[in-house]
Amino acid sequence: MDKPTFTPAELAQIEAFCRKYPTRQSAVMPTLWLAQEKFGELSPPVLELVADTLGLPYAHVEGVATFYTMYLTKRKGQWLIEICTCFTCGECGGQELWAYAQEKYQLDKEGVTPDKTFWFREAECLGACDTAPVLQIEGRRMAFSVTPEKLDHILQRLRTGELPPFESVPIRNPEV
Ligand code: FES
Structure with a gap:
């Protein structure tokens, strides 16, 4: 599978999320949701993309994605x-x-x-x-x-x- 990427429009949306908060770290939840809507699940390469886009450690992004049940790190059905x-x-x-x-x-x-x-x-x-x-x-x-x-x-x-x-x-x- 190709490395996942965000489109320029999605990157602009993520930057808009970031502008709402004092730190980029605070934008992790809407960015994860956007990524899940796009890719269907938050697989390790998608988590990496989110971490790179926000300039956060992978472990931080993974910690949020695995804490909340609304985030799907592995989709089991359509x-x-x-x-x-x-x-x-x-x-x-x-x-x-x-x-x-x-x-x-x-x-x-x-x-x-x-x-x-x-x-x-x-x-x-x-x-x-x-x-x-x-x-x-x-x-x-x-x-x-x-x-x-x-x-x-x-x-x-x-x-x-x-x-x-x-x-x-x-x-x-x-x-x-
Ligand atoms: S028990 Fe509250 S919505 Fe189901």
Whole structure:
């Protein structure tokens, strides 16, 4: 594989990240996210690129990338689906949804489907407990009140490369 590089437009974007902070070190998180969106995963050559671009030690960049679960140092499936099985979601259908996904999609021990199209993980609270159970796709699109049927529909659309439409969290009127 060719050595990964950033385009001039991406480098300009990274410089814009750096200008927001007092040190270049502070721009490591948005730069890692940009790199992950572009390359799909943060493999060692990609981490090296980020470190070189920001003028940081490799170990510093790797430390950040391996600390936060939103960064993928090794992608195991084409689409990452995270089902929240934390307290509220777990009690409100998240555990059943996780069990359904495991069985219906024949997940292996790492949560990956046989064709490697989907990679499931359990998630800690995603901050939308009142719409439990919740799932997150690729760390950037959430789905609320997910039933097995809704999960099947989401996966069908992802197979054609289509992210489900943005759903806003319904805000309930406390007086009703
Ligand atoms: S417990 Fe699932 S979003 Fe909070």
